[in-house]
Amino acid sequence: MLRQPNFISDDFYNEMLDIVKNKKPSPMLDQLKFETINEGKCIQMLHVGKFENEVNTFNIMQEFAKEQGLTRLSKNHREIYLSDFRKVEEEKLKTVLRFKCK
Numbered sequence: 001m002l003r004q005p006n007f008i009s010d011d012f013y014n015e016m017l018d019i020v021k022n023k024k025p026s027p028m029l030d031q032l033k034f035e036t037i038n039e040g041k042c043i044q045m046l047h048v049g050k051f052e053n054e055v056n057t058f059n060i061m062q063e064f065a066k067e068q069g070l071t072r073l074s075k076n077h078r079e080i081y082l083s084d085f086r087k088v089e090e091e092k093l094k095t096v097l098r099f100k101c102k
Helices: 010-023 027-031 051-067
Strands: 042-048 078-081 094-100
Touching: 010 027, 042 051, 051 094
Parallel strands: none
Antiparallel strands: 042 094, 078 094
């Protein structure tokens, strides 16, 4: 999941997708989706570092939820990648982690 700026519209997305398909065709491009997700109440936190260490961030989030009297609804979660893992050192990767709660 990659967060897009608010000014990106469906039309703009489709226009850019067509350009990419023409320049660099790939069957995987047909799997892309541009959508707005309304998740309701959730807890999120910025994780900085290796993906393998995300468990530490999730533990902090779980503790925060407990302190706030909230319950995590499931083990499912979202990851929003703010860094390109191909270009950024592992220790500097930034990922927003989010899970639903009640």
